[in-house]
Amino acid sequence: xxxxSAVESELYNAADHIPAVRQVIEADxxxxxxxxxxxxxxxxxxxxxxxxxxxxxxGECEVLAMGKIYGCEIVVDDAAPRRIADEEGIRVTxxxxxxCDAIREGKLTTVMVEKLADNLIEGEYFxxxxxxxxxxxxxxxxxxxxxxL
Numbered sequence: 001x002x003x004x005s006a007v008e009s010e011l012y013n014a015a016d017h018i019p020a021v022r023q024v025i026e027a028d029x030x031x032x033x034x035x036x037x038x039x040x041x042x043x044x045x046x047x048x049x050x051x052x053x054x055x056x057x058x059g060e061c062e063v064l065a066m067g068k069i070y071g072c073e074i075v076v077d078d079a080a081p082r083r084i085a086d087e088e089g090i091r092v093t094x095x096x097x098x099x100c101d102a103i104r105e106g107k108l109t110t111v112m113v114e115k116l117a118d119n120l121i122e123g124e125y126f127x128x129x130x131x132x133x134x135x136x137x138x139x140x141x142x143x144x145x146x147x148x149l
Contacts, residue, residue, distance in 0.1 A: 001098070002033040002072075004062030014123055024116060029107055033066060043068050051080060064090065077126050096127065096134075100143045110135070110149045 003011070008025065015022040024030065035041075047061035060081040067074035067090035076082050077094050085092040099117070102108040108116075117134040121127055129137040138144040 001029060002031050002066065004059060004066060005032055005034040006062045007059040008032045010059050014120075014125075017123060021116065021119065023112065024108070027107060029102075035069075040065055040069055047081075047084065050084065057081070064088075067091070094128075096138065097143060100138055100148075103144060104148050 011021055011025045015025060044061055044065040047064045048058070051057040051061055051064075057078075057080075060076060060078060063074045063076055064081055064084060066072060067085060068088060073091040073093055074085060075095060075098055076085060076092050082092055084090075096117075099108065099113045103110055103113055114132075114134045117127055117129075118131045121131050127134075135149065139146065139149075
């Protein structure tokens, strides 16, 4: 999985307050993407003009640019970038299904993801459930089976 450099920076900043984030960032299956190509910068700039306010959403702009340039599926939870991805035909998923895939593949444990989810929620990251709600949410929505937990 690739993350843009702005997302890496955001995650490292969050890791100062949310220790479980560091384990995810430093996983050997996470790779950082950085590009200074004119095409990438042009696409990034278009998204920047639409989304960035008060220094927020820079990471989302880089994620959208990667999806547009490379035709890859992107991970975005916020409504505005998801709407743009939909408008532009960029395939999009959310954080929770990615975390469930990592559990199924043995890259993360359920306990680690539950703690990470709770820490993200405490840090005002949007997830579709409240603190302590990861397990119930993924089971009720068919994202994981009991055997996966």
